[in-house]
Amino acid sequence: MNFNLASSPHQHIRRDTGQVMRLVLYALIPGILLQTWFFGFGTLVQIMLAIVTAVVTEASILELRKRDFERNLQDYSAVLTAVLLAISIPPFAPWWLIVIGTFFAIAIVKQLYGGLGFNLFNPAMAAYVMLLVSFPLQMTQWLPAQSLAQYDHGFIDAVYAIFTGYSQDGFSLQQLRFGIDGHTMATPLDTVKTELLNGLTYSESLQLAVFDSSLYSVNVAWSWIGLAFLLGGLWLIKQKVINWHIPFSMLAAIFVAATVMSFVDGDRFPAGIFHLFNGSIILGAFFIATDPVSAATTNKGRLIFGAAIGFWVYIIRTWGGYPDAVAFAVIIMNMAVPLIDYYTRPRVYGHKAGRREAKSSGAKK
Amino acid sequence: MNEFKQLSWQGLWKNNPALVQLLGLCPLLATTATLINGLGLGLATTLVLIGSNTTVSLIRNWVPNEIRIPIFVMIIAAFVTVVQLLMNAYTFTLYQALGIFIPLIVTNCAIIGRAEAYASKNPVGHSAFDGLMMGLGFTLILVILGGMREALGYGTLFAGANLLLGDWATSLKITLFETDSPFLLAILPPGAFLGMGLLIALKNIMDNRMEALFAEKAKQKIVQRARVTAES
Numbered sequence: 001m002n003f004n005l006a007s008s009p010h011q012h013i014r015r016d017t018g019q020v021m022r023l024v025l026y027a028l029i030p031g032i033l034l035q036t037w038f039f040g041f042g043t044l045v046q047i048m049l050a051i052v053t054a055v056v057t058e059a060s061i062l063e064l065r066k067r068d069f070e071r072n073l074q075d076y077s078a079v080l081t082a083v084l085l086a087i088s089i090p091p092f093a094p095w096w097l098i099v100i101g102t103f104f105a106i107a108i109v110k111q112l113y114g115g116l117g118f119n120l121f122n123p124a125m126a127a128y129v130m131l132l133v134s135f136p137l138q139m140t141q142w143l144p145a146q147s148l149a150q151y152d153h154g155f156i157d158a159v160y161a162i163f164t165g166y167s168q169d170g171f172s173l174q175q176l177r178f179g180i181d182g183h184t185m186a187t188p189l190d191t192v193k194t195e196l197l198n199g200l201t202y203s204e205s206l207q208l209a210v211f212d213s214s215l216y217s218v219n220v221a222w223s224w225i226g227l228a229f230l231l232g233g234l235w236l237i238k239q240k241v242i243n244w245h246i247p248f249s250m251l252a253a254i255f256v257a258a259t260v261m262s263f264v265d266g267d268r269f270p271a272g273i274f275h276l277f278n279g280s281i282i283l284g285a286f287f288i289a290t291d292p293v294s295a296a297t298t299n300k301g302r303l304i305f306g307a308a309i310g311f312w313v314y315i316i317r318t319w320g321g322y323p324d325a326v327a328f329a330v331i332i333m334n335m336a337v338p339l340i341d342y343y344t345r346p347r348v349y350g351h352k353a354g355r356r357e358a359k360s361s362g363a364k365k
Numbered sequence: 366m367n368e369f370k371q372l373s374w375q376g377l378w379k380n381n382p383a384l385v386q387l388l389g390l391c392p393l394l395a396t397t398a399t400l401i402n403g404l405g406l407g408l409a410t411t412l413v414l415i416g417s418n419t420t421v422s423l424i425r426n427w428v429p430n431e432i433r434i435p436i437f438v439m440i441i442a443a444f445v446t447v448v449q450l451l452m453n454a455y456t457f458t459l460y461q462a463l464g465i466f467i468p469l470i471v472t473n474c475a476i477i478g479r480a481e482a483y484a485s486k487n488p489v490g491h492s493a494f495d496g497l498m499m500g501l502g503f504t505l506i507l508v509i510l511g512g513m514r515e516a517l518g519y520g521t522l523f524a525g526a527n528l529l530l531g532d533w534a535t536s537l538k539i540t541l542f543e544t545d546s547p548f549l550l551a552i553l554p555p556g557a558f559l560g561m562g563l564l565i566a567l568k569n570i571m572d573n574r575m576e577a578l579f580a581e582k583a584k585q586k587i588v589q590r591a592r593v594t595a596e597s
Contacts, residue, residue, distance in 0.1 A: 100548075108559070134550040 017116070021076035023241050024287065025083060027232035031283065032087060034228045038145045038221040041158035042091025046098050049162075050082035053102040061111040077116045081105050084124035084287060088280060088327075089131065090141045092161045092173055097138050101127040121334045122294045125327040132327070142187050143177055145221040188219045189278045189323040192270055201267035219278075226282040233286025245302035246295060246309075247285040251276060253310025261318070269318065281313065284326035294334045301337075301344035309333050369494055376498025383506035383561075384568050388475035392466045393507060394557035398518070401525045403511025404504065405459045406466060409448045411500025413470050414479060416444040418496030421484040428485070437480045438471070445470045459528040475503060506564065513560050518551035520544050 015023075035043045058078040062069035082102050089098060105127035113119045132139045153176060157167040165173055195205035236242045254275050261269035275281065280288075289295060289309050296305035309329045316325030382388045389410070397403040420440050428436050449467045452460040460467065470476065479499050484492040516522055520542040526534035550556045 130550055133553065133555075134548055135546055136549075137546060 017075040017077065020241055021080045023239055024080055024236060025076065027236045028083060028287065030232055031225055031229040034225045035087060038225065039091045039143050040153050041155040042162060043087060045158050045162050046086040046089060046091065046093070047083055049095055049098050050086035050102045051079050053099050054078040054082035054106050057103050057106040058111070061107055065111065067115070072115065075116060078106055081123045085127050088124070088128050089139060091143055092141065092158065092176060093138050094165060095162050097131060097135060101131045104130050117293055119293055122288060122291045122330050125288055125330045128327040129331055141173060141177060145218050187323065188222060189317070193323045196268060202270050203267070223277040226277045229282040229286060233282065236286060242286065242290040243299065243302060245299055246289050246306035249303045249306030250285045250289055250310040251281070253307040254281060254314050257311060257314040275314065275317070279324035280326045284330065288326065289330055294337065296337050296340045298341060298344045298346055301340045304340050304344065305333055305337065308336065368491055372491065372495050373498045376495065376502040377505065381502040381506065382475040382499050383503050384565055386475065386478065388478055389473040389503065392469060392473060393510070394554060394561065396463055396466050397507055397511040397514055397557055398552050399515040399524055400508055400511040400522055401529050402462055403507035405456065405529050406463055407504025407507040409452060409467060410470055410473060410476070410503055411497065412448050413441060413444045414476055414496035414500040415493055417441045417476055417480055418484040418492040419489060421480045422487060422489045422492035425485045433485065437477055441476050441480070442471045456529055462528065475499065510557065510560050510564060514551045514556055516541055518548050518556070
């Protein structure tokens, strides 16, 4: 008989990495379904493309690195990265965009640093930033909500549009983006940003077509998707897959910053709720910033990490060149994680707090 | 003759200024958006290296040790001015494309590094040859990196060769693929850093392979070189 000696803590391990990643994937499902419902099947096609690319890339790089790829592939982290990237890019972006992005995320951002657990940056967000910087045009071609679109598009159209740039009936991507009135529509964040620059006030820009209060307007669509991700995220917290610290402090930071600025000048600075439910804030707070590898690891550190992401998002959204900023903020704060972790190390049981300062001042002498 | 062989090996591969010493990274990363830009800057640097190494070696016995650095810098600056004026006269468009990075050759650590570490201690012939080989090693990496970034970014190779070589060279341009949306990452500075990292990794892999292949021969005599690791 074989008695395995294990060191403490003698706890029963409930979940392995694969299970955690799968739970996160399940939690994404409501948001993905709503995104598909509002913006067509493009998202699903992108997800499939991304997963295939991610698995192939991960397997071949692991093979190159002479690692056991069957075991490593089972942790589902590549699939999760792929899905997160796929739902962040426009549904009808050309196929090579997601392929390049996923390859970059897996091969360069993750495997070159040593694979899962060693990557400094969140792979999906680093790839997103890479795509946004490299292909600004393709990365901003968002669609109107499907019920508002001039031309209907189904699953086959989505496949055609992604691979050829034209739907099955020969409509170009540009035509597919036409709303019912024959105009293309920007995302709410983009609209408000542009209109504020054009001299409109915040409340005036809310009168524009994007913010049509009917059930299916683009604005409402994004809010519904945000709510769905919020639901998934709360479920993740309840399942103890993620801690509440990062999402809470990130959302709170954005809300507080936006509210304060909107009190200062309500015409120029959108309200807090607008910021929370537009763009990828909810998705970012619950699914992206909480990446166990590249986020801060102590609870106090998590609060700081999340809050700093929130402030960066607000700063870049308000004064930066891009309408949304979750990816940039996450990348910036990923770089600060070692520092945060260093200064928020918890007190070891049995030791007094503040020992580190005493020690370092002692070392100077 | 052995010394010359050794110098070539050191300059082109073993102690390559770009890949191993990591010197002169600023122009290396900034000007390699296309192959021809890289080649142009590489050749300019090579000329300066040969000139400065030769001169430094010639006067090495008369330069007081305390003020050698200012003297070296003045010599290098003189040669850079010569190269700059030559490029301004004969390859004006390339001169404009490279812009500030031609005068900045003065601050390229590879040059002062070679003057200090080799030319100030060795005879003229060896020093000039060392300058040539170090320059070629640097040019080689500039060209490879420029080629990688140009191929990925614009889908072409040798675009703008006429800027350097005259009008006949326009036909050298190779179009690998047509694209409406250039891969900006490759053209922008992050692409240079990524490409540089990949090249260094590639060199390390090849070194490891070679070491494994010639495991016994590697145990033979190893030449000790002063290696300058500081970056400006």
